[in-house]
Amino acid sequence: MVNDFGESMLFLAIDGGGTKTEAVVADRGGRCLGRAVFGGSNPNFVGFEAAAHAVAAAVRGALEAASASPGRIAEAACCIPGMKKHREELSRLLEDELGLASVLYDSDMESTLFGALGAKEGIAVLAGTGSFAMGVNEHGDNFVVGGWGPIIGDPGSGYAVSASALRAAALAHEGRGPNTLISDKLKRHYGVTDIAQLKSVISADNTGSLTYLVREAACEGDGVAKKLIFEAGEQLAELAQAVIKRLDMDDARYKVVLTGGMTVFGDPLLSAFTASLRRECPSITIGTPFGPPSAGALMLAYRAAGVPWSDDLLSSLKMTLL
Amino acid sequence: MVNDFGESMLFLAIDGGGTKTEAVVADRGGRCLGRAVFGGSNPNFVGFEAAAHAVAAAVRGALEAASASPGRIAEAACCIPGMKKHREELSRLLEDELGLASVLYDSDMESTLFGALGAKEGIAVLAGTGSFAMGVNEHGDNFVVGGWGPIIGDPGSGYAVSASALRAAALAHEGRGPNTLISDKLKRHYGVTDIAQLKSVISADNTGSLTYLVREAACEGDGVAKKLIFEAGEQLAELAQAVIKRLDMDDARYKVVLTGGMTVFGDPLLSAFTASLRRECPSITIGTPFGPPSAGALMLAYRAAGVPWSDDLLSSLKMTLL
Numbered sequence: 207m208v209n210d211f212g213e214s215m216l217f218l219a220i221d222g223g224g225t226k227t228e229a230v231v232a233d234r235g236g237r238c239l240g241r242a243v244f245g246g247s248n249p250n251f252v253g254f255e256a257a258a259h260a261v262a263a264a265v266r267g268a269l270e271a272a273s274a275s276p277g278r279i280a281e282a283a284c285c286i287p288g289m290k291k292h293r294e295e296l297s298r299l300l301e302d303e304l305g306l307a308s309v310l311y312d313s314d315m316e317s318t319l320f321g322a323l324g325a326k327e328g329i330a331v332l333a334g335t336g337s338f339a340m341g342v343n344e345h346g347d348n349f350v351v352g353g354w355g356p357i358i359g360d361p362g363s364g365y366a367v368s369a370s371a372l373r374a375a376a377l378a379h380e381g382r383g384p385n386t387l388i389s390d391k392l393k394r395h396y397g398v399t400d401i402a403q404l405k406s407v408i409s410a411d412n413t414g415s416l417t418y419l420v421r422e423a424a425c426e427g428d429g430v431a432k433k434l435i436f437e438a439g440e441q442l443a444e445l446a447q448a449v450i451k452r453l454d455m456d457d458a459r460y461k462v463v464l465t466g467g468m469t470v471f472g473d474p475l476l477s478a479f480t481a482s483l484r485r486e487c488p489s490i491t492i493g494t495p496f497g498p499p500s501a502g503a504l505m506l507a508y509r510a511a512g513v514p515w516s517d518d519l520l521s522s523l524k525m526t527l528l
Numbered sequence: 529m530v531n532d533f534g535e536s537m538l539f540l541a542i543d544g545g546g547t548k549t550e551a552v553v554a555d556r557g558g559r560c561l562g563r564a565v566f567g568g569s570n571p572n573f574v575g576f577e578a579a580a581h582a583v584a585a586a587v588r589g590a591l592e593a594a595s596a597s598p599g600r601i602a603e604a605a606c607c608i609p610g611m612k613k614h615r616e617e618l619s620r621l622l623e624d625e626l627g628l629a630s631v632l633y634d635s636d637m638e639s640t641l642f643g644a645l646g647a648k649e650g651i652a653v654l655a656g657t658g659s660f661a662m663g664v665n666e667h668g669d670n671f672v673v674g675g676w677g678p679i680i681g682d683p684g685s686g687y688a689v690s691a692s693a694l695r696a697a698a699l700a701h702e703g704r705g706p707n708t709l710i711s712d713k714l715k716r717h718y719g720v721t722d723i724a725q726l727k728s729v730i731s732a733d734n735t736g737s738l739t740y741l742v743r744e745a746a747c748e749g750d751g752v753a754k755k756l757i758f759e760a761g762e763q764l765a766e767l768a769q770a771v772i773k774r775l776d777m778d779d780a781r782y783k784v785v786l787t788g789g790m791t792v793f794g795d796p797l798l799s800a801f802t803a804s805l806r807r808e809c810p811s812i813t814i815g816t817p818f819g820p821p822s823a824g825a826l827m828l829a830y831r832a833a834g835v836p837w838s839d840d841l842l843s844s845l846k847m848t849l850l
Contacts, residue, residue: 351702354727357735358694372680380673382770405676410732413679448704 215280216272217511219503220261220309221317222247222286224335227260228500229268231279234513236522239274241500242267250288257289258299265304276305283310283507285317285499310510315340315350317502318465324496324505324520328461331446331479333438333468335414337363339445343453343460351448356410361441364467367434368416372408374430375401386430387423395419421471435471439478442468446479447486461493496520501527537602538594539833541825542583542631543639544569544608546657549582550822551590553601556835558844561596563822564589572610579611580621587626598627605632605829607639607821632832637662637672639824640787646818646827646842650783653768653801655760655790657736659685661767665775665782673770678732683763686789689756690738694730696752697723708752709745717741743793757793761800764790768801769808783815818842823849 216239219230227247231240244264247257261284269276289296293311300306315332319340322330329341337360338353356365375392377383379401389401395416396407423431446462449455464479480492501523505515513519538561541552549569553562566586569579583606591598611618615633622628637654641662644652651663659682660675678687697714699705701723711723717738718729745753768784771777786801802814823845827837835841 351704354695354698355730357691357730357732358698358726359691369679369681373676376676376680380770381774382673382766404680408677408679410679444704448702452703 213278216274216278217504217507217513218265218268218279218282218306219317219500219507220265220282220284220286221314221321221498221500221503222257222261222264222284222289223314224248224251227257227264227286228498229261229264230500230504230527231268231272231274232504232523232527234280236504236508236519236526238523238526240268240270240272241527242271247289248287249292254292254295257286257292258296261286261296262300262303265300265306269304276307279306281310281507281511282306282308283312283317283503283510285312285314285503285506287314310507312503312506314499315353317499317506319502320505321497321499321502322463322465322495323461324501324524325461326515327459328463329446329449329455329490330495331442331462331464332466333362333364333442333464334466335364336360337366337442337445337466337468339442339449341449341453341455341460343455347453349449349452351452352445362438362445362468364417365414366441367420367438367468368413370434370437371416371420371431372404372413374434376404378430384430387426387428388419388431391419391423392416417468417471424471424474432474435474436478438468438471439475439480440482442475443479443482443486446483450487450490456487456489458489458491461491462487463493463495465495497524497527535600538596538600539826539829539835540587540590540601540604540628541639541822541829542587542604542606542608543636543643543820543822543825544579544583544586544606544611545636546570546573549579549586549608550820551583551586552822552826552849553590553594553596554826554845554849556602558826558830558841558848560845560848562590562592562594563849564593569611570609571614576614576617579608579614580618583608583618584622584625587622587628591626598629601628603632603829603833604628604630605634605639605825605832607634607636607825607828609636632829634825634828636821637675639821639828641824642827643819643821643824644785644787644817645783646823646846647783648837649781650785651768651771651777651812652817653764653784653786654788655684655686655764655786656788657686658682659688659764659767659788659790661764661771663771663775663777663782665777669775671771671774673774674767684760684767684790686739687736688763689742689760689790690735692756692759693738693742693753694726694735696756698726700752706752709748709750710741710753713741713745714738739790739793746793746796754796757796758800760790760793761797761802762804764797765801765804765808768805772809772812778809778811780811780813783813784809785815785817787817819846819849 247260249257375389569582571579
């Protein structure tokens with residue numbers, strides 16, 4: 207597979223979200239040749255202009271790092287939430303500015319799934335600010351559970367744990383729940399002297415990242431914080447269970463992987479997740495993530511070009527990308 | 529109590545929220561002489577300028593309806609959420625535009641409480657878009673539970689029931705919960721063909737008023753909808769219980785009143801509320817609301833002027849205002 211100048215063809219993956227954008231250039235064998243990371247590119251959060259700028263900068267950076275010209279890209283996959291509706295505009299810009307011929311706009315849920323699994327089949331639970339579980343079985347059937355966002359609620363997500371931490375402090379303040387170290391930490395975080403003042407200072411913008419505070423409290427032995435982490439693990443297991451049941455995947459061949467920002471909670475979260483999942487789905491294998499969503503985006507680019515996900519390709523990917 | 533021209537003095541109440549503003553002019557005996565209703569005046573929702581305009585229009589309307597000059601107002605109480613911080617600006621405007629001398633900026637929670645009770649003591653549970661319970665005992669001690677807003681959550685509120693309705697449809701869609709008539713109603717409401725599309729169409733702005741849809745579904749016999757209403761009643765009872773326990777008010781002398789927009793659910797909500805409350809607080813009296821928050825605001829104006837809340841005054845208020 208070479209271009210008109212006899213150069214070997216390369217593959218490009220673009221993975222983006224609200225806070226960062228990553229571009230990766232790899233060869234046909236799964237070897238990462240260049241990689242660059244820039245700011246957020248989810249157009250729903252940063253607007254299309256800033257998103258497009260981040261994508262172009264990340265792609266230019268990855269091409270430079272790989273010392274590759276855009277003409278060598280055989281296939282490019284772009285997996286950014288909210289970007290599909292801007293696909294024509296972004297493609298035009300990437301062609302005009304970088305000379306990048308054609309880009310595939312794929313699902314960020316699929317890139318997350320395949321990146322986490324490093325395989326065609328299995329179940330991935332993504333627990334970041336939001337949460338969802340997705341699976342693909344041996345027949346290629348797939349199913350998604352969760353990902354409803356903060357209003358309907360994503361149990362076990364960072365946002366849900368943050369809201370639960372606020373709720374725990376509110377209940378303690380009203381004498382309706384146990385005291386918790388979380389209360390003092392929240393007061394410091396928001397610079398207030400009384401939990402009742404939270405009513406006027408919190409908003410959707412400043413409540414998404416209180417998980418660090420729950421982690422601190424749990425490390426200091428706080429029972430309420432430990433319970434929140436335990437419950438998050440159980441709720442994430444429920445997402446996985448729903449997928450496993452729907453796709454009839456309770457079988458040792460299939461791997462379940464928990465990934466995303468919530469995994470910073472470490473063993474307390476993972477053991478609750480594992481114990482709860484084992485109770486309902488005793489045969490399933492619980493594994494560790496293969497790689498980031500950018501690995502999954504690269505896998506989608508290979509798939510689109512008809513390059514099979516061989517063991518060699520996947521192990522090269524793992525060794526050079528991660 | 530007369531003014532410099534020998535005219536009897538009057539009392540003014542201003543009650544405002546996100547969607548409406550009411551002004552009431554009454555005499556010293558509790559007889560309502562004039563009343564006017566205008567648009568919303570919560571400055572956090574409509575901005576200060578629109579809020580001030582609504583207040584001035586409502587006050588002018590009530591004075592005109594009472595054929596009274598501003599100089600006859602002995603005491604005015606203004607109970608609007610978020611207005612306390614604008615008190616100087618609003619007072620200046622009311623004095624400049626209407627010649628209204630001095631206005632008391634009081635708590636909208638207190639006006640709601642006293643309006644609902646028509647008494648010095650008791651417990652009121654307000655269940656509107658948000659929810660809270662407030663009580664005052666015979667010693668004058670008061671305590672508030674709830675009112676935390678949509679992020680921390682107000683159980684039993686219109687917002688909470690709306691979010692639960694969305695969640696029920698999401699779970700049914702995923703095969704994780706029972707089917708419900710709510711699903712089709714939500715699809716019609718949002719103009720989508722698939723519940724999964726809710727992920728992209730719902731926002732904090734368009735999810736507050738789905739209760740009518742839950743009510744419809746319950747009337748058509750939907751079990752999920754009935755359960756949501758039952759749970760809301762139980763959760764509102766928990767708010768009341770927490771106040772009753774804190775203030776040691778489980779006594780037949782004290783009345784608990786449930787009020788606000790959620791009461792459109794009628795008996796299914798009220799019976800769940802009553803049954804749940806009776807289990808924990810067997811001695812308390814459960815009553816019906818005395819009047820709207822504007823009645824409470826008027827009571828605060830009387831209190832500020834040293835006019836006692838006699839039975840005569842309260843019964844005049846009830847007869848002429850409600």
